[in-house]
Amino acid sequence: MKRCPECGREYDNTMMFCLDDGAELLYGPARSDRSASAGGQFGDDEPATAILHSTAAQGEAPTRAQIDTTDRTSVSHPGAETTKKAGGFDKRLLLAPIVLAAIVLGGFGAYRYLAPSNTGQIDSIAVLPFENRSGSADTDYLSDGLADSLIYRLSQLPNLKVSPTSSVMRYKGMASDAAKVANELGVDAVMTGRLSQIGDNLNISVQLIDVKAGKVLWAEQYDRKMADLLATQREIATTITQKLQLKLTGDERGIAKKYTESSEAYQLYLKGRYHFARRNRDDFNKAIESFEQAIKLDPNFALAYARIAEAYNQMPNYPYASPMEAFPKAKAAAERAIALDPTLSEAHTAMGNTLTSLDRNWPEAEREFKRALELDPNSATAHYRYASEYLISVGRTKEALAEVERALELEPLDPNMVANLGRHYLYDGQRDRALTQARRAYEADPTFVIARLLYGMTLNAVSQYAEAIALSENALKDDPNNQQMLMVAGYAYGRSGRRADAESVIEKFREISKTQYVIPSFVAVVFGAMGEKDRAFAELDKSIEQRDSWFRWAKVEPLFDPLRDDPRYKDLLKRMGLPE
Template sequence: MKRCPECRRDYYDDTLLYCLEDGIALVQGSVPVPVSDTDEPATAILHETSAPAEAQTRAQIHTTEQTAILSTGAEAEPQTTLNDSTEKRSFSARRTKPLAAVVVAIAILVGGFFGYRYFSASGSKQINSIAVMPFENRNSDADTDYLSDGLAESVIFRLTQIPDLRVSPTSSVMRYKGKETDVAEIASELGVDAVMTGRLTKRGDNLNITVELVDARTNKSLWGEQYERKLSELLTTQREIVTEIVGKLQIKLSGESEQKLAKKYTDNNEAYQLYLRGQHHLARRSKEDLEKAIDFYQQAIKLDPNFALAYVGMSYAYSSGSGNAFLPFSYEEGISRAKNAAVRAGEIDPNLAEAHTAMGTAFRLEWKWPEAEVALKKALEIDPNNARAHYFYGLFLQSTGRTGDAVREIKMAVDLEPMSLIMQANLAGAYLFDRQSELGLDQAKKTFDLDPTFISGRFWLVYAYCANKKYVEAIELIEKGPGDETNQRLLSRFRGYAYAKSGRRSEAEAVISEYSSDRAYDGANAAIVYGALGEKDKAFAALEKGFARKEDMGRMRVDPLFDDLRDDPRFKDLLRRMNLPE
């Protein structure tokens, strides 16, 4: 038997871990319930059952009471010798009356309790989905954001290891950061049953972390806790929070799920904090942030050489930085480093889906198509609900000409992470590469409207205008965009292409001239503009430069902006040398 130390209620179901009344953890042990205490608990339990339950319980009590009285009566009049006095028999009968009352009271308590357990359980609904909100940074200090954001992201990552629990991804919950939003509203927008909120305050090396888990369907608090911990205990605290959530949601875990949930990616708390800092900067993706991210990942790995997640983060930082020419070495060198980091993560943890996704991405950028497909399929085999794996597999399928399958995969990624702007933007690209031009334009407009400041959203909307031959709209959108170097570099291909298709030849040629002085010279981009101008020899000369540098040219196989070059035999030859199907 177990007992709640708070309300002193006893439970006879040894599988229960927490009190049904106040959520306090039950303790093992049997403590006799005083007779004087039985009336109130019994009454409370009976009042909480449904009407049919009350009728059934009363019937059981009535039968039990009659049985108890008959049984007691038989025991109250045993065979006695002839010299027993009538007084003794009367005293014995009087003594059995309190005993019968005790038996009846216990029967009421036990019957009512199990009636309550049965009908309460049958009427409750299992929580199947949860959103973990970004922790509120009470310091109002940007330098502490890596802790508040990283703690939430770590909890989300852990909970996603539970197959039957749908967890809103980080990309979906981050838009609520810094906003005061009602829990019911959040649950409705994200389509979840429960919401966990938290606050974090850092004072020196001390952390104050407050968390609350709410059933959004009833607005009832399921659990709340306040942790006063040292910064060095952050890793342990994160694991404790996850364990409490799983317990409060009463999730039944398989042996495999328990192992995944209990898995330790690092035991080094300092390495864990450095990893969180790296993740924080990786999400920003500016030149300075990517350089900082790589530095933090390297520091984390130095402290824990077997920290697979840090290698995964570093792989993505190298891939992103190389693609945007942010890093102080060649594109080919950056992709090679990305691949090596991902491969090392897979060696450390072969069952880490993120490692195989990063590996597949690096192999794709190296034009190693079979290896890329094997790695990405392995990631999806390990974690079929991994949105990033579906997303990068979709990009791979585009390069190999399977555009219909690519649309399917990227749509699955968007379904899993509906608030991911990068996935929403690339869904527009998937439609465009599949020659569904109008759908691509509609999707690009939708993404752009979600956040007009998001550069990839602007990129794909300009692209969609070009693919739909709306060159005036494309030029206007480019000119209204941010004027910084990174944004203009990303949009320059479309600016030159739209100028060329609009008959503005000199302006198109001026755009191409910018490439010659740019360290991030992109042969594929120049080729698109040359092709639109009818300068095929110059276009293929530019493509050969891109080929020599192993640029990210895989999607030219299906890119509509290369249609001006597609019928030239040199185009097919280039695809063959890139090991792509014609």
């Protein structure tokens, strides 16, 4: 027998309703006030499960599910032992004729207690961030990483829409209504879980909710060793596909693929992913360090090599490293990843990126991006990188815009892609639309550095120099060495006739260059705005030699317009191998 979380009494495991009052079963815990009155009979070490309340009239199917991520209790697993109540009399003997009569006479309101309703194919799911019950933020990388890895694995299935990590992270630490989450993310099913670590022991609890049917499809608890983390993750992913009744092809069964045999290497990989997502200088370095430690433990860990390549590809954009320091390392890691696993989409995406940045081998770069998309058509990153690293660079702006829009269909809440959508409108000549999008992205999060930069660049592109100056000066109060905002300010100063202020920006770049890499094209933009073409082209020569990643957009970036009519500019494009 189980206990009804509503009244605390025993309920029938087969009929699925309370034996004492006939109340409809509420899967999982009662609300906190009810569970308190029940005398604490539900242990905190039971599987995390959903509360499913019926909001319909008596006899109707439940339509609403709620998730309580802070006070969860247990649903016994299928096959749990059913016993009679004390006293030996089984009330099912009284209930059975009633249920049978209901079925025979067409009263199907009772039938739902006997078998799950056929709700049709579930083709979309959100895996919410797992709750960290370990009592330490130091293990956030495990709880966040487990959910992220499940999302990654499930995203390999072309017929299953999976909400990306960037979309679900806003629910971290929240007690969320499953129906509301499903509606906001546009999915049919929601999965939640919690993880706790004590020494070498892991307790992982998961639940899978069919929101349309208003029921828990599956709930399970895993008591495992840390060494079993990777195997447990694969097991969970495989079980999800079974519970969703997904028919997998041979290739799609790779959802259970072993990326490494080393659980310790996998834990380091999760730690690297956790730091990479934070995207500041220290965390980039910590991410690379974690990935490299993972590779030391498993030299055949292709996915870790791909992530190293991704990190090194991105660092010069901020800039946290010089291109000639980072890009060769990115290429070497991408090559190794492809050699180890030619079917890894991330590795081909990273290689496409290095081929545009380091080698300027545009035809081969496009082949790599297309190969990445063949391997994983649902990779928002591959769609986005194909657009921003290749298509924009060669001037195919409408194709680029279509790829970015596809990426946003897959990851609609990714802040980087949302911000960069405006940039792609700008490069396609849709300046009003670009400004609207850039402003929206910035106002959504004024602290997000990419949104702020692209808003400033767009203000300059549409000649709103006063607004660009106000934006950049405000940002530079907190971060006076921010090269991106110095470039925005310097261009606006130069174009609005404030030459002394523009020269002060140039001097600031010189000062910064004594201790770190300075992006030459940023300096060139300021010189161009001042009308100092010779000085600007001297900096752009450095951009070519140093593989300045920002200058790869030279064909379409409006901030280079003051230099575009000079014959030297066309020569630079030829040196980069870009088409006319």
